[in-house]
Amino acid sequence: MKYPNNIRKTTSNNIVPVNYKNRGMNLESDINITNEYYIDTMKAFIYKKPTPIKLVKVDYKLAKITEAYFEKPSTTDYNGIYKGQYIDFEAKETTNKTSFPISNIHPHQINHIRNIYNEKGICFLIVRFTNLNETYILMSKDFLEFIDNNDRSSIPLSYFKEKGFLIKDGFIPRIDYLKVLEENGGL
Numbered sequence: 001m002k003y004p005n006n007i008r009k010t011t012s013n014n015i016v017p018v019n020y021k022n023r024g025m026n027l028e029s030d031i032n033i034t035n036e037y038y039i040d041t042m043k044a045f046i047y048k049k050p051t052p053i054k055l056v057k058v059d060y061k062l063a064k065i066t067e068a069y070f071e072k073p074s075t076t077d078y079n080g081i082y083k084g085q086y087i088d089f090e091a092k093e094t095t096n097k098t099s100f101p102i103s104n105i106h107p108h109q110i111n112h113i114r115n116i117y118n119e120k121g122i123c124f125l126i127v128r129f130t131n132l133n134e135t136y137i138l139m140s141k142d143f144l145e146f147i148d149n150n151d152r153s154s155i156p157l158s159y160f161k162e163k164g165f166l167i168k169d170g171f172i173p174r175i176d177y178l179k180v181l182e183e184n185g186g187l
Helices: 025-041 107-118 140-149 157-162 177-184
Strands: 046-050 055-060 064-070 079-081 085-094 099-101 124-130 136-140 154-156 163-168
Touching: 025 046, 025 079, 025 085, 025 124, 025 177, 079 163, 085 099, 085 107, 099 157, 107 124, 107 140, 124 140, 124 157, 124 177, 136 140, 136 157, 136 177, 154 157, 163 177
Parallel strands: 085 124
Antiparallel strands: 046 079, 055 064, 079 085, 099 154, 124 136, 136 163
């Protein structure tokens, strides 16, 4: 039988392993879908922060920005309100299987995280190890404690397993990070 693009269906004699790598959506999309669910159910109001840009040239006839640049560094990816408390977090993905490079978080973002923590806001990182299909929450207290007390250039996966909270993938919502925080004392 001819198959499209010459792809043949496997038989029991010719088993091809299924590759689940990079299945589904990326972390940011998962969070955006989750946040839409939180808003629709009036559980929380958390939004993606836009990156501040300075427009240089605009083609008004085409309604198109033709030149722009980043005006200033942004802080973290998301912020909002949950049960009367300010919530703020950064979301990152890594293909590394054993650690998360601290260089993925810029110094101005670390300062922002520190400021939110010092002012008693709810602040954390959501880090997805894409090759492991594991997503963790690491509270700002534990993140700051690690970077203040270690000379390492990366946070080991074991630290996420010890101090962080694993977020299991779901359907609705996709990654229920608020539920994980509630169940583990992060809120």
